Amino acid sequence: xxxxxxxxxxxxxxxxxxxxxxxxxxxxxxxxxxxxxxxxxxxxxxxxxxxxxxxxxxxxxxxxxxxxxxxxxxxxxxxxxxxxxxxxxxxxxxxxxxxxxxxxxxxxxxxxxxxxxxxxxxxxxxxxxxxxxxxxxxxxxxxxxxxxxxxxxxxxxxxxxxxxxxxxxxxxxxxxxxxxxxxxxxxxxxxxxxxxxxxxxxxxxxxxxxxxxxxxxxxxxxxxxxxxxxxxxxxxxxxxxxxxxxxxxxxxxxxxxxxxxxxxxxxxxxxxxxxxxxxxxxxxxxxxxxxxxxxxxxxxxxxxxxxxxxxxxxxxxxxxxxxxxxxxxxxxxxxxxxxxxxxxxxxxxxxxxxxxxxxxxxxxxxxxxxxxxxxxxxxxxxxxxxxxxxxxxx
Ligand code: HEM
Numbered sequence: 001x002x003x004x005x006x007x008x009x010x011x012x013x014x015x016x017x018x019x020x021x022x023x024x025x026x027x028x029x030x031x032x033x034x035x036x037x038x039x040x041x042x043x044x045x046x047x048x049x050x051x052x053x054x055x056x057x058x059x060x061x062x063x064x065x066x067x068x069x070x071x072x073x074x075x076x077x078x079x080x081x082x083x084x085x086x087x088x089x090x091x092x093x094x095x096x097x098x099x100x101x102x103x104x105x106x107x108x109x110x111x112x113x114x115x116x117x118x119x120x121x122x123x124x125x126x127x128x129x130x131x132x133x134x135x136x137x138x139x140x141x142x143x144x145x146x147x148x149x150x151x152x153x154x155x156x157x158x159x160x161x162x163x164x165x166x167x168x169x170x171x172x173x174x175x176x177x178x179x180x181x182x183x184x185x186x187x188x189x190x191x192x193x194x195x196x197x198x199x200x201x202x203x204x205x206x207x208x209x210x211x212x213x214x215x216x217x218x219x220x221x222x223x224x225x226x227x228x229x230x231x232x233x234x235x236x237x238x239x240x241x242x243x244x245x246x247x248x249x250x251x252x253x254x255x256x257x258x259x260x261x262x263x264x265x266x267x268x269x270x271x272x273x274x275x276x277x278x279x280x281x282x283x284x285x286x287x288x289x290x291x292x293x294x295x296x297x298x299x300x301x302x303x304x305x306x307x308x309x310x311x312x313x314x315x316x317x318x319x320x321x322x323x324x325x326x327x328x329x330x331x332x333x334x335x336x337x338x339x340x341x342x343x344x345x346x347x348x349x350x351x352x353x354x355x356x357x358x359x360x361x362x363x364x365x366x367x368x369x370x371x372x373x374x375x376x377x378x379x380x381x382x383x384x385x386x387x388x389x390x391x392x393x394x
Pocket of ligand 1: 111121242341349
């Protein structure tokens with residue numbers, strides 16, 4: 001059994017887990033992201049993980065933390081097993097996730113269990129198929145407006161991009177009637193800011209009820225050509241969809257910064273800068289790993305930036321390498337998770353993101369960041385110049 005020394009536990013907490021928490025697990029905090037970008041904090045995190053693997057070998061490494069059995073994975077085949085054997089015996093609904101997500105999506109599939117989880121999973125899988133919505137037409141409409149704006153200002157900023165992005169998202173999820181409802185997504189943002197604090201922040205019942213009422217009004221229209229027209233009780237699921245589309249916007253903006261195109265471009269952006277940097281599972285029984293047993297209720301941690309950017313194993317660690325998605329993939333490259341708990345929104349994200357890249361790419365070109373790509377890329381600060389001088393990431 002690999003049990004980390006107190007010093008190594010402190011290192012993992014200080015350079016891997018706390019910076020991830022500080023950036024904001026549910027919604028990114030701009031100030032911390034700016035600092036993380038300057039310090040390239042993910043670089044240190046990946047180095048800590050490499051040292052840990054060198055020191056303790058491939059077994060899951062237990063941290064010395066009182067009150068919780070925590071095991072950090074370092075072996076790609078263990079990552080595959082953990083995700084493949086979810087939700088039993090490795091539950092997606094860990095205590096930490098429940099505490100965070102109860103703030104804005106208490107009925108979401110991610111923190112559900114047993115038969116209820118199966119029912120909700122099916123609703124999500126059925127509803128989130130890209131062919132349910134005219135993604136390309138919606139994107140084209142909105143991206144054309146953005147293109148004109150960029151042509152007049154000479155640059156694409158995160159603020160301009162994200163306004164367009166949220167119009168696209170509200171139309172895809174709720175229909176044209178929600179296009180201009182900034183209040184809806186602003187209220188969700190406030191709830192997500194509370195969720196960053198998980199157990200520590202009181203629940204704002206009034207705000208949550210206001211958000212849910214607004215959302216239910218949109219859903220009641222069941223607008224044709226939007227996800228809201230899909231069958232099943234969607235009201236408890238849509239908060240997660242809106243929340244997760246934020247990550248998809250970040251991934252798309254970063255894809256623009258590296259000159260990526262198509263669905264592989266979106267996948268690469270999500271590999272290089274995973275928006276779910278920590279995938280968590282909680283064991284419901286004692287489980288055996290490399291010959292040793294870990295107790296029931298162990299929290300398993302997969303720190304994806306380590307597996308996605310590990311220079312010891314991946315020759316393409318720090319460059320844009322869309323070709324890897326055509327070949328059998330390393331089992332620990334999992335920006336959308338894997339196994340039965342894989343992101344059911346994946347194809348919709350790829351369709352939406354790739355449509356944005358293609359539409360903007362028709363009229364605009366941005367000089368791309370080149371290898372070695374930064375370990376941390378603060379999306380808030382990305383400014384893409386359309387003039388010849390080059391991409392500036394402040
Ligand atoms: C770049 C964008 C996205 C990425 C990288 C991403 C990634 C992920 C990951 C890693 C998980 C697993 C989380 C865990 O195991 O705790 C997940 C779950 C999930 N995602 Fe996404 N996601 C994205 C966007 C979306 C979108 C836009 C939707 C919906 C419209 C969505 C719907 C879901 C749902 C419903 C789950 C829960 C699945 C379950 O519990 O079985 N995701 N996603």
